[in-house]
Amino acid sequence: xxxxxxxxxxxxxxxxxxxxxxxxxxxxxxxxxxxxxxxxxxxxxxxxxxxxxxxxxxxxxxxxxxxxxxxxxxxxxxxxxxxxxxxxxxxxxxxxxxxxxxxxxxxxxxxxxxxxxxxxxxxxxxxxxxxxxxxxxxxxxxxxxxxxxxxxxxxxxxxxxxxxxxxxxxxxxxxxxxxxxxxxxxxxxxxxxxxxxxxxxxxxxxxxxxxxxxxxxxxxxxxxxxxxxxxxxxxxxxxxxxxxxxxxxxxxxxxxxxxxxxxxxxxxxxxxxxxxxxxxxxxxxxxxxxxxxxxxxxxxxxxxxxxxxxxxxxxxxxxxxxxxxxxxxxxxxxxxxxxxxxxxx
Numbered sequence: 001x002x003x004x005x006x007x008x009x010x011x012x013x014x015x016x017x018x019x020x021x022x023x024x025x026x027x028x029x030x031x032x033x034x035x036x037x038x039x040x041x042x043x044x045x046x047x048x049x050x051x052x053x054x055x056x057x058x059x060x061x062x063x064x065x066x067x068x069x070x071x072x073x074x075x076x077x078x079x080x081x082x083x084x085x086x087x088x089x090x091x092x093x094x095x096x097x098x099x100x101x102x103x104x105x106x107x108x109x110x111x112x113x114x115x116x117x118x119x120x121x122x123x124x125x126x127x128x129x130x131x132x133x134x135x136x137x138x139x140x141x142x143x144x145x146x147x148x149x150x151x152x153x154x155x156x157x158x159x160x161x162x163x164x165x166x167x168x169x170x171x172x173x174x175x176x177x178x179x180x181x182x183x184x185x186x187x188x189x190x191x192x193x194x195x196x197x198x199x200x201x202x203x204x205x206x207x208x209x210x211x212x213x214x215x216x217x218x219x220x221x222x223x224x225x226x227x228x229x230x231x232x233x234x235x236x237x238x239x240x241x242x243x244x245x246x247x248x249x250x251x252x253x254x255x256x257x258x259x260x261x262x263x264x265x266x267x268x269x270x271x272x273x274x275x276x277x278x279x280x281x282x283x284x285x286x287x288x289x290x291x292x293x294x295x296x297x298x299x300x301x302x303x304x305x306x307x308x309x310x311x312x313x314x315x316x317x318x319x320x321x322x323x324x325x326x327x328x329x330x331x332x333x334x335x336x337x338x339x340x341x342x343x344x345x
Contacts, residue, residue, distance in 0.1 A: 004331045007122055011340050013048040014059040020050035022342060039069035044338070057338040062106035067099060074333040076103050080283060081290050083264040085272070108282035110336055111289035115160075117341045118326050123183035125324070128153045130252035131174065131194045133166060134259065136266050136280075137273035145274065147266070147284070148174040149259075153193075153251040156297050157320040158288050163281060171199035175207050184211045191242055193218060193249055201235060214241040218249050262287055293321045293331040 010024040020026040031047035031054055044057040058064045063073060072093055079089045090100040130151050138145040146166045150159040160177045164170035182190070189212045194200040196219040204215060214237030221229045232239075232247055239247070260266045263283055265274040274280040296317040303315055321327040 004329050004335055005118070005327055006325055007118070009117075009340060011046075012342070013051055013055070014340065015048070015051070015053070015055055018048060018051035018053065020048060023050065024342075026050040036069075038067060039071070041070055060340050061110045061337045063103065063337055066102055066106065068095070068103060070334050070337065073103055073107065073337060076100055077107050077286055077290070077333055080104055080286055081262055083262055083267075085264065086279075104286065105282055107333070107337070108285040110341070111285040114336055114339070114341050115285075115288060115292070118321075119159075119181040122326055124152070124157070124159065124181045124326075126152055126159070126178070126182045126190055127188060128191045128246055129159070129178065129193070130249050131192070131200055132249060132252045132256060133197070134256055134266055135166075138277060138280075139275055141273070145277070145280070146170065147259075149252065149255070150174060150178050151252045151255055152320075152324070153246070155320050155323040156251070156255075156300060157324045158255070158292050161284055161288070163277060163284075166197070166199070168199040168202050171197070171203040172206065175200075175203040179207055179211070182211075189214055189241075191237075191246055192216070193242075193246065195220065195249060196233070216242055216247060218247075258291075259287070289336065291320070293319060293327060293336075294333075295319060296330070 011028040012022050012024050013020045013026055013028065015021060027049040029047050029049070031045045033042035033044055034056070035042050045054050046057065047054050056064065072095070075093060076089050079092065080086075084092070086097055086101050086104065089104075090097045093100065130153050132149055132151075134147045134149065136145045136147065137143060144166070146164060148162040148164070148170050150161070151157070152159055159181060160174070162170050162174045162177065164173070184190070191214045192204065193216045196217050201215070201217070204213070215235040216237070217233040217235055219231040219233055220227060221231075234242075260268065264270070264272050265280050265283065296319055298317075300318040300320070300323050301315040302318070304313060319327065319330055321331070322329070
């Protein structure tokens with residue numbers, strides 16, 4: 001079960017009513033398979049020796065007792081990544097909206113749980129971080145909603161996000177999340193690049209007191225929405241501390257475009273803005289899992305040096321999680337739904 005990950009995840013009992021709940025010393029063994037009417041693929045049964053009971057592999061996610069097949073769960077997650085609404089997904093799958101919505105909520109919760117556990121357990125080697133924010137609306141166009149994003153530019157790894165107002169409060173939560181995930185011992189010193197928003201500077205000076213870092217602000221001036229000038233403000237460190245290709249926010253700006261194309265709530269000049277903040281949060285977590293752990297990125301590929309045949313592969317492809325050293329191969333949706341991941345606070 002753990003061959004896809006670069007770490008070992010212990011199997012535990014996921015049943016809250018069991019006295020051995022999440023006890024990693026408890027013995028768990030496979031105990032046959034079973035089939036459901038809605039899913040032709042057999043599902044694994046497991047036996048909890050400490051609690052003396054059986055349970056299904058779907059107990060490791062909120063999809064337990066949810067009507068549907070693994071194929072439908074995966075299709076719903078993929079369609080939500082392409083910007084389809086819950087109503088559209090339900091129409092394509094010939095399901096009720098009240099059936100599809102719990103699927104997406106369960107997949108989003110497990111995506112968040114998986115991402116937090118992997119990042120906290122292995123600690124990310126963050127060398128070059130870019131931070132930015134994207135605007136949207138909540139309920140109506142009189143209430144702006146901002147998405148704060150952190151990206152590791154070398155590996156294209158999406159570290160995390162925070163939803164809220166464009167204030168130091170949301171920036172603090174974003175910086176704290178980055179601090180919890182990072183491995184800060186030793187060299188080299190992390191490089192951080194943001195726009196001119198003062199909230200980032202205040203949050204970094206408050207939470208990175210014991211962490212050495214270099215900080216660069218890219219100050220852009222626009223007239224009538226047209227970019228006029230771009231200035232570099234070295235808040236901490238000098239120009240020598242930032243190599244030539246790191247003195248920008250280009251990587252996260254390009255990532256913002258990807259996110260706007262894939263999340264319908266972030267599309268410009270649309271009436272399909274977010275009406276429920278929890279739905280927005282779920283959609284972003286599903287996109288984060290797909291972006292980091294499943295999808296290959298062309299910019300991360302490496303040329304195969306010993307390629308001699310005409311029909312052999314010329315490149316080796318990587319996901320951001322593979323490049324970060326968290327996984328050994330793409331971690332697909334069924335693995336996410338059935339892997340035992342302890343709840344991380």
